[in-house]
Amino acid sequence: MTEDKKNWEPSASIENLKTRSRVLSKIRQFFLERSVLEVDVPNISRNTVSDPNLDSFSFRHNGLTLYLQTSPEYFLKRLLADAREDFFYLGKAFRSGEVGPLHNPEFTILEWYRCGWDEFSLMDEVFDLIKFISNEYDHSIKSQKFTYLNYFQKIMNINPHTATLALLQEICVKRFGSQWNDASRTCCLDLLFSQIIQPKLPTGIVFIYDFPECQSGLSEIREFPEYNVSRRFELFYNSIELGNGYFELTSGEEQRSRFLSDNIQRKIQFKHSIAVDENLLSALDHGLPNCSGIAIGFDRLLMCLLGEKTISSVISFPWES
Known part of the structure; x- marks a missing residue:
């Protein structure tokens, strides 16, 4: 937002807001043509993610601690375990933490899952989607x-x-x-990738896959003779991270173990522990189909397609307004 903008004015131009509306419609058209069902899930829950790198907004209501959801992932996986169909969500998510040119605590997320697909098939579809919506740009x-x-x-x-x-x-x-002298393996690799590798990625769309085992998140593991890798990938556009995808973990027992490991890391970082989402684990125990899924920051994607430098240029009112 330029300095001469008045506080009450929107940060995005009306032209960008019209484009935003068209692109949202094209995303829905893309999935409609591929028979992927749009679903709406709650933004508020008694559970939230345990990922040490993510912080949730929380509040108290009727004696309960409730959380604004950082993504629709847990609810979508419960739907997948029940219906075993392809779903997508296009709506709001919330993450407490950094505010800046590429971050707004309230943002629009696109997340979808494909039953029976591996991560490579999903990467191809991600690129198909981006080509479909970027054709005029x-x-x-x-x-x-x-x-x-x-x-x-x-x-x-x-x-x-x-x-x-x-x-x-x-x-x-x-x-x-010297502050990195006692850093964990995950923290060291995150730092080296974000500060040294990521800025040197080629222009255009880039997929990085086969992440280290210690960064598995909610993905399955692929075994090699000398080491294992996480079956996950990240999506970049001109070195800007746009999305994170997995060949999804289906074991409730393994997922419980990872939740507990997350809380150990949260304690090391002086963050409060997060209760295990028993509903998600029950869904995994019931049987999640083999599937791949991805979450993409829609605002960042649109910003990149339009050649803008900040996400405030593609949303009507940023956090600070």
Whole structure:
């Protein structure tokens, strides 16, 4: 928003808001033509994510602690376990934390799941969607796929899956300071990827896949002779992260273990623990179909397609207004 904008005025131009409306309609058209059902799920729940990298808004009501949802993932997986059909959600999500050119605590998220698909089929569909909605803005858009290992070896000449924690800490301390001397493997890899690898990704659409096992989130694991990888991928547009996808974990027992591990990391970071979502685990125990899913930040995607520099230029009123 420019300095001469009055506080009451919207941050996005009317032209961008009209484009936003058209793109939202095109997304719904894309999934309608592919028989993917749009569903609406709650924004408020007694449960929330345990991911140490995400913080939820919470409030008290009638003696209960309730949370604004950071994504529709848990509800969508409960639907998947029941109906075993393809679903998508296009609506609001909320994340407490950073506010800036690429972050707004309230944002629009696009999340969908494909039964019987692996992560590579889903990557192809993600690119199909972006081509479909960007046709009037960028006819030359292309996509590339690389493994997480590819870029670490290319840029840093190390194998991120087999490098020792001591080596990763040494690199982080040398480049970013002594505060990284006791950092975890996950924190070291996150830092190196975001600060060194990500800025050097090619222009256009890039998929990075086969993330380290320690960054598995809610994904299945693929085993190799020397190391394991997470069956997850991230989507980038001109080095800006837009989305995170998984070949989804189906084991309730393994998911419970990961929730407990998350809370250990939260304690290390002086964050409060999060109660395990027993409804989600019951759904997984009932039987989640083999499927892949992805969540994309719609505002960031639109910002990139329009060549804007901030998401406030594509939303009517940012957080601070």
